[in-house]
Amino acid sequence: MVLPTRQNVEKVLEHFNRKDGVIVVKGKELRERDDTDVEVDFRQESSFYYLTGVAEPGFYVVIDVATKRIQLFAPPVNPDDVVWMGYPDSLETLQTKYDVDEALYTTDLDARLKEASAVYTIPHFNLTFKDEAIKSASTEDNDALYAAISEARIVKADWEIEVMRKANKISSDAHVKVMEAAKTGINEAELYAIFLNESNRNGAFFQSYMPIFGAGMNAATLHYNKNNATIENATDMILVDAGCEYNYYASDITRTFPVGGKFTEEAATIYSIVLDMQKACFAELKAGAKWEDIHTVALEVAAEGLIKTGIIVGEKQELLDKDVVAAFFPHGIGHMIGIDVHDVPKYCTSVERIDRPSYRYLRMRRTLAAGNVVTVEPGIYFCEFMIDPVVKAEETKKYINVDILNKYKSVGGVRIEDNLVVTEDGYVNLTTAPKEIAEIEALMAEASSKKRKLE
Structure with a gap:
């Protein structure tokens, strides 16, 4: 062809x-x-x-x-x-x-x-x-x-979108294989190898970027890529940010799940906040939407969720104005994707970056158009390097309940990322990997049952 x-x-x-x-x-x-x-x-x-x-x-x-x-x-x-x-x-x-x-x-x-x-x-x-x-x-x-x-x-033709759909299908299936293989005692590198094998056998011989397989506190590092730790605890969450490149078009998918197949109460709480962030962003996604406005929606939902847990304390708007939420959600809501995983233009030359902790890592500021393909990837992370300055600063320490924060730290980090085509009145989601808690637990329980029968 x-x-x-x-x-x-x-x-x-x-x-x-x-x-x-x-x-x-x-x-x-x-x-x-x-x-x-x-x-x-x-x-x-x-x-x-x-x-x-x-x-x-x-x-x-x-x-x-x-x-x-x-x-x-x-x-x-x-x-x-x-x-x-x-x-x-x-x-x-x-x-x-x-x-x-x-x-x-x-x-x-x-x-x-x-x-x-x-x-x-x-x-x-x-x-x-x-x-x-x-x-x-x-x-x-x-x-x-x-x-x-x-x-x-950045405005994709129908044939380009179909290639990206294929890349997403291969990567989504590879994410499922990783979930099915997860167990205590496995090494992050073994899960990485499973993802590569599934990609290669389906004709995707390149990865769109260096994959991230971070378990436990490794998941709190945004671009962790050592991918070599042995996973000891069944309650550890594993953050897998990986996507193959198929016929030169990228996919970029993140899923986070418990190694033992069952979310702890704390993990389920944080995961649900992140999933709510993503769904709220999806509801705003369409041609004519401003990217920073979608990011603001994610910040607002994160603030509401973290207030409800008791991790942060205060009025929502005050917490947003003081950039307290950025300590837990420090990156942008996503980016363009296409032939490059961070597709051009990385940033509009006609606008300036917003110089605030909650916004400075946005990868773009622009009004979306039909045919754009973007990632939507909210996350919440318990990275001491990011949180400690907020806890210690006189101006902001009153906003953090340290006792409750310590209760959730072991979750490490949660990110959920899908690839979406912007349409005139909404979006089409190219990513098929499961992400509802019930779906993930059922998938992993079935895989665990099959393993036991083979033993």
Whole structure:
């Protein structure tokens, strides 16, 4: 199947307010590990893949702004490479394999660029041309190109959403396998291996990011990735933040569950608060919603839940105004996701960050549009590094009941994360991994029963 990447090119050109010249985007080169002849795993540059669908090294693409003509430039045939890697696709094959008008070799690239009235490229490529006849565009023009690619990428086509649905299905099934395998005495690394195996056997050979398998207090570290502790206690909660990449599109899913399959009263209480946070955010999710407003909803629900437990004390609005809740929920509510797990643009250049503990780690501030795909990932964590300053500060220590806080600390951390497509009047949830307490306990109880029968 030829990916319809010409649609992506046309979307970029709609956002790129220039009338002539050419866009040149460079694919990644194959690299070797230091002082070896062993290749580093190759992963194509995301914007290049978005424009071409090419997952091979050494390519360029040239797009004529006025005519929309797309030319793919392939590395010339290298006899040494043929010996080790096999014969590459011919130019004729490349033209039929990808959604382009013409395939050429990179030996013809400079000649093509010399013909152009201006040559635009993505700023972070730092492409320089030795031939002075090539008219490199200004920094302003190149910045505008990057902005155009970013804006195009964050509104997904139907076919992109279907690829992401597949990535979510593979990852959701892998999360289920991890829940079924959990037991006392198992190591975080063993659960990690189970997730990788389930991903690989379903054709997802890359992970979207370094997975997190944190049990007990390890779950209180947001990006814990040592993934090597043995899980001793049946009551320990395990936070699994893992998602495969399928055909270059990411998934990013978090589930938290008890190793013994049964939530303690304290764990169930905190978990229910986080699930309520997520559901409240879902209710606000639609085209036209502001991302920071959705984050505010999560903070409000967290405050209500933590007040009810007695962990924090005071009026809800005062606790929010003093950023007390940020000690337990320090990160943003989520981010864009697509070809990259933290998809572009990471932050709108037209708005400033909100410089407050409750908001400063938001990964974006923007009004959502239909076709955006976002993660919604609220959490509550008992990280002493974050909580202790609030407990010790004269201004805020009155807001924390330390005795009740100590009762809940062993929960470690809870995060629940799904991937959602924004629609005009709501959302579509791509993530299918179970997350209701009853679902998780029933799933794990059935798995435990099967294990006993096999023993």
